[in-house]
Amino acid sequence: MASILTNTSAMAALSTLRSISSSMEDTQSRISSGLKVGSASDNAAYWSIATTMKSDNQALGTVQDALGLGAAKVDTAYSGMDSAIEVVKQIKTKLVAATEDGVDKTKIQEEITQLQAQLTSIAEAASFSGENWLQAKVTGGTAADTNKSVVASFVRDAAGVSVKKVDYTLSATNVLFDTGGNTGLLDQTSNIENDGVVVNVNINGTTQSYNVAKYTTAQVIATAGVTFDASGNIAATTASDGAGAGVGFVKVAEDTWVAATEQNPAASTGQEAFAKEAATTHVWQITTTALAASTNATSVSALSIGATTTKTQLTGMISLVDSALTKMTSAAAKLGSISSRIDMQSSFVSSLTDSLSSGIGKLVDADMNEESTRLKALQTQQQLAIQALSIANSESQGVLQLFR
Incomplete structure (x- = not known):
């Protein structure tokens, strides 16, 4: 039809x-x-999954940036610690050289002083984005001063979304200088044993024995301004007079001297009568505080040697520096392990990002x-x-x- x-x-x-x-x-x-799934109307299930995964992928991109920032902080601290270790090694070498007979300890101290200044400079410069992990307020510091962390990963699980971090706490075991006290690896003090000799001192008529630092004749002679009396027993850095003003040394044995201060015998009541000149015109004494001390405290950043520094004291200083080196090496190893972990995590995040992108592509591309x-x-x-x-x-x- x-x-x-x-x-x-x-x-x-x-x-x-x-x-x-x-x-x-x-x-x-x-x-x-x-895109084969450009909107929810194309395939609601695939679109929903892809949208969530894209959001996670963007978050991982931010994690990747945060990892880079964290890596920079850790690497800066590690570089500073590694440089400081090399400087402390040089200080140790100088101290070992000072133990040799006939060396000029004053010149060696000048080199050590420059190395100590370099340590301070390294600690101050090891800062990234306002954070310094080598110089911090450990003593009296708040959690914000000592608790550090770097982002490690982004996780979505049944509990929701969370960001994982690597924590690093600043303490006396990994900070070079403590700005709130003296507990850093380089500014914490340690007792250095004096090369002592036992002497008898009369205090108010009572004789007591004390262990005090001793010096050789060569060390006494090396002290600027030293003079000897007629008997060759007393060396003073200032002229002896009745008022008492000399600061010098008293010979207590062959090639063995101890430091003493000249006092006016007219005012010597209650003083520690250590030695007297033959004419009894001068009294040499050591204060009670000095007598009681057989050790002195110092740190790597403050240790100092001079013409009168004994081998026993040098040995103690070398031990102090060696102990600091051991702790610094341990701290550097921890920083290195954190840096390695961040690098691995960064590689994993990069790989995970690629995997998520691939998965999203399979759903919607x-x-x-x-x-x-x-x-x-x-x-x-x-x-x-x-x-x-x-x-x-x-x-x-x-x-x-x-x-x-």
């Missing part, structure tokens, strides 16, 4: 053309965006080879549909032939 009002063939051809055009729009959208092939097919189908519609529309034209 031929009808000019209802063309069933044209309607079918038009429906097919519309369907093809709709498919072409979807395919062209996928080709232009590169369009297969361009497939889509281009589909587009070519749809274009062919569209052309055929147009021709079919044209044929269907031409059928009504045949009715006109019946009226000729």
Whole structure:
């Protein structure tokens, strides 16, 4: 039946053309965006998963940046500690050299002083983004002063989202200088044993024995301004007089001297009568505080040697420096292990980011080879549909032939 009002063939051809055009729009959208799931309407489940994973991936990007910042802090501290170790090694070498006979200890101390200044400079310079892990307020400090951390990872689990950190606490075992006290590796004090000799001292008529530092004749002579009396027993750095003002040494045995202070005998009541000149015009004494001390405290950053420094004291200083080196090496090893962990975590985050990106791509990315092939097919189908519609529309034209 031929009808000019209802063309069933044209309607079918038009429906097919519309369907093809709709498919072409979807395919062209996928080709232009590169996504087969560009919105929730395309595939709600895949779109939801991909959106969440993209958010996590962005968070991992921030973690990667934070890891870089943390690595910079740790590497700065490690570099400073490593440099400080080399300087302390040089100080140890200088002290060992000072134990040799005939060396100029004053010159060696000048070198040590410069090395100590370098240690201070290293500690002050080892700062990154306002944080210094080698110089901090350990004594009397707050948690903000001592508790440090660097971001390590970003985790999404059943409990939710969390950021994991690597903690590092500043303490007397890893800080070079304590700005709040003297507990740092380089400023904490330690007792250095004096090379002592036991002497008898009369205090108010009572004789007591004390262990005091001793000096050789060469060390006494090396002291600037030293003079000897007529008997060669007393060396003073200032002229002896009745008022008592000399500071020098008293010989207690062969090649053995002890430091003493000249006092006025008229005011010597209650004083420690250590030695007297033959004419009894001068009294030499040592204060009770000095007598009681057989050790003196010093630190790596403050140790000092001079012409009168004994080998026993040098040995104690070398031991002090060696102990500091051991602790510094341990602290550097810990910083190195943290740096290594951060590097591994950074590599893992980078790999994880790639994996997430790949997973997201599998869910929402369009297969361009497939889509281009589909587009070519749809274009062919569209052309055929147009021709079919044209044929269907031409059928009504045949009715006109019946009226000729």
